[in-house]
Amino acid sequence: AQSVAQPEDQVNVAEGNPLTVKCTYSVSGNPYLFWYVQYPNRGLQFLLKYITGDNLVKGSYGFEAEFNKSQTSFHLKKPSALVSDSALYFCAVISDTGRRALTFGSGTRLQVQP
Amino acid sequence: EADIYQTPRYLVIGTGKKITLECSQTMGHDKMYWYQQDPGMELHLIHYSYGVNSTEKGDLSSESTVSRIRTEHFPLTLESARPSHTSQYLCASSEPMGNEQFFGPGTRLTVL
Numbered sequence: 001a002q003s004v005a006q007p008e009d010q011v012n013v014a015e016g017n018p019l020t021v022k023c024t025y026s027v028s029g030n031p032y033l034f035w036y037v038q039y040p041n042r043g044l045q046f047l048l049k050y051i052t053g054d055n056l057v058k059g060s061y062g063f064e065a066e067f068n069k070s071q072t073s074f075h076l077k078k079p080s081a082l083v084s085d086s087a088l089y090f091c092a093v094i095s096d097t098g099r100r101a102l103t104f105g106s107g108t109r110l111q112v113q114p
Numbered sequence: 115e116a117d118i119y120q121t122p123r124y125l126v127i128g129t130g131k132k133i134t135l136e137c138s139q140t141m142g143h144d145k146m147y148w149y150q151q152d153p154g155m156e157l158h159l160i161h162y163s164y165g166v167n168s169t170e171k172g173d174l175s176s177e178s179t180v181s182r183i184r185t186e187h188f189p190l191t192l193e194s195a196r197p198s199h200t201s202q203y204l205c206a207s208s209e210p211m212g213n214e215q216f217f218g219p220g221t222r223l224t225v226l
Contacts, residue, residue: 034214043204043217088154099145099178102215106156
């Protein structure tokens with residue numbers, strides 16, 4: 001079985017401050033991890049992924065995420081938040097042992113205040 | 115921008131009607147998926163396909179059905195819509211294992 005937990009329903013941060021959106025996962029085998037962002041009335045947009053290699057992954061719009069195998073985490077980070085980053089963020093996982101589709105977390109709403 | 119399309123974007127329909135939500139992708143991906151998402155909530159996999167003539171049910175039980183006659187096309191059908199079917203339906207496709215899923219813009223369905 002595979003699962004994802006996003007413990008925070010909402011994260012509030014002031015513009016210009018660093019942000020972190022938390023994600024932990026559980027899989028059999030090795031994980032492939034993803035972050036997506038969803039703006040209102042839109043589909044999901046891919047931000048970044050971890051497959052193998054360097055634990056720090058850089059993605060779109062200045063976002064990055066750090067894979068931590070011992071803590072089974074894949075937290076999303078950005079050094080300086082923008083108001084335009086306000087959106088719904090989803091973490092997702094799939095196992096390398098052949099699971100059919102991504103399993104998504106429940107989502108975290110990021111609110112960046114001016 | 116991913117080349118995956120969904121029509122209609124919005125649909126309001128009465129109870130008992132038959133509807134088909136269209137999904138097409140031009141990337142030649144073998145794998146395609148349908149997710150159901152209530153506004154601002156998590157995604158639930160309802161159908162997926164590994165290729166032509168391959169369809170499987172997902173994690174969330176759904177009264178909808180799908181077909182995959184062509185690689186690029188993965189329509190979802192509700193034979194008799196009910197208010198409980200009101201939701202957003204997201205279609206996605208992907209390359210083989212390890213690559214991201216590309217999502218369409220979604221269809222927001224309201225059944226009165």
